[in-house]
Amino acid sequence: MKLEEIYMKLFDFSRPTYYKKKRESVPALSLIERYFSEKDLLEYLEKGVVSKYENNTDALLDQAIFSAKHKSITYFEQIDKLPSKQILFDILKKIDSNDSSFTVENSKMRLIDIISGAELQRSLIKNSQKQKLLTLLIEKYFSKIEVYAMIKYPKEVFDYAGLFGQTKFEK
Incomplete structure (x- = not known):
């Protein structure tokens, strides 16, 4: 033609x-x-x-997954040395990654709300400090789409053996 x-x-x-x-x-x-x-x-x-x-949304999401993975290595390993990462893992394991109510726009705020209200089996004082640090790390260093990637694709963001010991993200 x-x-x-x-x-x-x-x-x-x-x-x-x-x-x-x-x-x-x-x-x-x-x-x-x-x-x-x-x-x-x-x-x-x-x-x-x-x-x-x-397919541009796929490219943006792939970039967000890569960026969230890089930032999680940087901030959880170098600054936090693991404790807040475990709280995040515990919370992400409880969130249904197929829950359509999590959007790019609301994921960061909702995750921070969940972290702030998280009731885990560790001591309340230590847990409270870890929750505050985790909230601060997410607020300051992760974008909305990176938090969305953490929630929707936790294995892709956190499943890399050897960087946090032998810990792997498993739901």
Whole structure:
């Protein structure tokens, strides 16, 4: 299919209308010519989507998982030396990663609320200090999407043997 035919089908133009709009330099045509390839337009006409633009959320989430993993290594291992990490693991094990009520926008606040109210079997004074440190680490160093990645994909973020001893995240 020729490019002019693609535009005619895309805009439901006749051939004379297409050439008239092209001569008039209609902004929509210029925009599409500049940012979409012929292949993109054909894919859109055939499938109703341009796949290279549909997968951006996966790329963002992959980056968030990588970043959360890197930050967890940095902050839990170098600063905290494990205690708050165990509290986080205990909490994440109790959260259903398929719970659709956790969104990118609310995950960080909800996790901090859960940590603040966490009742674990350790001594109250030690536990309270660990909870405060964990809350501070998450508030200060982790973005909303990184916390979302921790909740939704805990194994991908925390499952790396050897960095925290032999501890592996298991649900």
